[in-house]
Amino acid sequence: MRTKLKAAYNLELGEAIRFYKLNEFEDSFHHLERAHILGQSYIIPHTKSHWWMLKVGIKKRNIKEVLGQVTRMIASVIFSRIWVPLGNTGGANVNPMKPMSVPEDLKKILSESET
Template identity: 50%
Template structure:
């Protein structure tokens, strides 16, 4: 992962962790989705984003999210370097194979990859 991507990923993860510590599950998940978009082509960051999504789902007592994150964790470990749907947020609310629009502020960052 190039340094600028690593910095952007860490920034979103730091904001997610802070929101998690404050019990702001919605904000935590929003930052995790952004971290997922940034890191989904890299095994470690991709898996970490899904691990934290699982944790937020658990804390929210969101059974659907928890059930959805378990296979996504495995897929992140196995498929990150092979194929990922661009822009997919990683949430259990969307198909794990559906490409999605990339937020405008992340387009330039990811384009320079």
């Protein structure tokens, strides 16, 4: 993972964890979705974003999210380096195979990490 991409991923994950510790789970999940978009092509960051989404699902007692994140964690280990749906936010509320539009600020970071 290139330096700028890694820094952006770590920033989003850090914000997610900060909000998680404050029991602000909606804000936490928002940053986890952004971290997921940035890290989904890399096994450890991808799986880590799903791990934290699982933790949020447990805290919110959302069984759909919990079950969805368990399956997504397994898939992240298998598929991260093979194929990922660009822009997919990683929550159980979206089809795990569906590409989605990438927010402009993240699009810039992702395109810079390709060069």
